[in-house]
Amino acid sequence: MKRRTFLQLSGMTAAGAVLAGCQSQNEKLIPYLVPPDEGVTPGKADYYASSCRFCPAGCGILVRVSEGRAKKIEGNPAHPVNRGKLCARGQAVLQELYHPDRVPQPLKRSGPRGSGQFTRISWQEGLALLTGSLKELQREKAADRLALVTPQLRGTLAELTTSFMGAFGSPHHLSFELLGMDWLRTANRRSFGQASLPFYDLAETRYLLSFGADFVEYHLSPVQYGYAFGRMRQGRDTVRGHFTYVGGRMSLTGASADRWLPARPGSEGTLALGLARLILVESLFDAGSLTANGLRAETLLHTLEGYDLSRVAEKTGLTHKAISEVAREFATTRPALAMAGESVAFQTNGPESVRAIQLLNLLVGNLNRPGGVYPDGGSMAGAENSFTELLSLVAAMRGDRIRVALVHGDPVHAIPPASGFQEALARVPFIVSFSSLIDDTALQADLILPDHAALESWGDAIPLAGARQAAVGLMQPVVTPLFDTRQFPEVLLATARELGGKTAAALPHQSYPEMLQGWMRKRVGRMAGQDFEALWVDLLRQGGLFETKPGQGKGYRWVPGAPLPAPEAPRFAGDEREFPLHLQVYPSTPLYDGRGAPLPWLQQLPDPMTTVVWDSWVEINPRTAADLGIGFGDLVEVTSPQGALRLPAVIYPGIRPDMVAIPMGQGQRGGGRYAKGRGVNPLALLAATIEGKDPQPAWNATRVRVSRISGKGDLVTAGHPQGSYRSELIGI
């Protein structure tokens, strides 16, 4: 072929391709084979009220459903916790329903544990395997060899699992969550004699002092507190509430503050007592509040003698000026509010530090007052020492005293291996998982009985510390189940029926919705005059039962004779010379404790502070990084006494130079195609520093060292943060 012809031909081909690309095709119009049921109008959406159970906050949601498919989730405006708002995690729950790797039917393990080889079986076979193993335990009078592991449940699910285990006769029922609020309940019981959670009236306060409470991201009820924070700042004509954040790492919440006090990890309680002493010395306290709580300023001052300014400044690493300014501002601005968060609580001196922070609230007289702290209306009681329960279950499993373990949720990924849980679980001969994805726990399971997705489920969601009034959110199925799955409570009820005897007698309900209705009937007892069937429909339409009046519970009052908080010196795992840096492991903003990792919307959501997408990273102060010769995006190795991980480094000015931080959530071995093998699980680094007789989870008390491996960290960011953070504003 001649050169000229070739060029002509190729030109013509290119032009043809361009023209063909412009041509629009007639689309296809595919009708139904059989017309849809009455009530479904193609093209017209229905909205169903339900509740979000992604995190314990339990927000109300409205789901848009058209042609029988769930399309969009928004907040329920009638719900007292989130008032029509919803966070990114709540919106992404939709993807759980449509996840391509959902377990479509019961599976039985066919390869070695962890291999992910399963064969599909029917529900009949699956339930027969489960009841068979339980019957065997009953026959051999070994009912206590059954363990049930769940997240911290509330409402009907808690009742159901408790009565199931009680009637079966096994004490090994573990409700554990790494981010459980046990520490706050413990501190409240010690100080105020009630284990309720606090409801902070953020919207009405004028001075907020947060000790590591990241309420914008995940603390207690993030949507509620995010909304309230907005109102505190901009909701009043003349007042813009002031916000001071205490914590070694600047979180998204910290970045919203007016002043950042990067106190040394573990010294927050000392700082709180130092502030308290200053307030007492300068007589800025609320005398009425002290009298009402049966405390005397002189005795308090005497007890706090050791917390003089220079000692506190030395312990916390803050300046005299900053500490005394904050003390004065906090005491003279009324109402002022102090909050304690997870990074404080998960130190070896956690509960006492939290109590010290609560003492500040008492000193400025904002207990049970607008702009202050109230006992939460909804979840008066809850787990207080689930960590001890975890340790005793681990001991039982290690001693081969557990033969069947029923596991709901993904504890294999979400519990630090230092607790020994994973290795102990591996000794259990028969593990049943109820996961709807093959997550890390399901990979170890012998039998998977897949649960419905949240949008296919019945249920109730009692909000955690999100409102002063009691609220019960209801969950209803908004679509017919896509696969051959069954709800976890239905499986328990069916198993109980099959077991017969005492277990069946304790759970007489024919189905879970029936149990839920019965439970709600009891709760609305006061309105019993009405026809319950009609009321039930109303409750479902509304999204739950929301009381308008604040709960009748007792307000906070200092327990007479309760010892004053005395946080001891923090202890850390790892020698200071060998491991010079403190490690903070914090819940990822999009992925929470890892339950968001399977959902691609959350994976591709850039971290709001570092803009990292799809990965794990370690945050290092620029000064420390320069000393260690680490650049942005370098691959580094983080070594703790417990183990070592390799991950990319993010140079982050918002962290103390003696600290590094890693978000949790990634590093899953299972969890579907979007989570699998992505990033690292920082929980593997944590050492279980366990204190004295009363063990406490001290997950933030591990020291590490960091070394550079190579320049190839393969970090993906949505924007390069160096340059967008102005170090002169941050001040370190």
Add this chain to the structure above:
Amino acid sequence: MKKTWLIAGLAVAAISVGASMAFMYILPLDFRDRSPIQPLAFSHKAHAGDNGIACLYCHRYAPKSPVAGIPAVADCRACHLFISLNSAEIKKLMGYWEKREPIPWVRVYGLPDHVYFPHMMHIRAKLDCTACHGEVAAMERITRTASLKMGWCLNCHRQHKASIDCWTCHK
């Protein structure tokens, strides 16, 4: 000399590219077939014309939904279990039913995603179906009679004093 030729050539190329782009911009890029061949030779003339079946009898969602809806295969079959069983096209219809396959109709009227067009509001405004869809009752095979361009929409909206706010349709 050669340089001049080169400059002239480049200028011609630039002008022709510019002209073709302008031409493409003016040209309606809608190459969709206005009267596509359908998988089944369904006659609107026979149904709506000769037998006088109302539009909404089959397109039953039009008064209450943004989409008018096309009848499900089961709906077609319900009548044709009794009517003209032996025609070739009805046998084809029954074939789809037996294969449990919906009929892959070819769309004739379509609007881009940034336009919100609700059928129910136009029915509520007592607009006749023919205003947009033409004399369907006389068509053997459906043919698109309207351009479906924004100007065409606005004309009608102005005539009927309907809202011409951007947000009315673009939402």
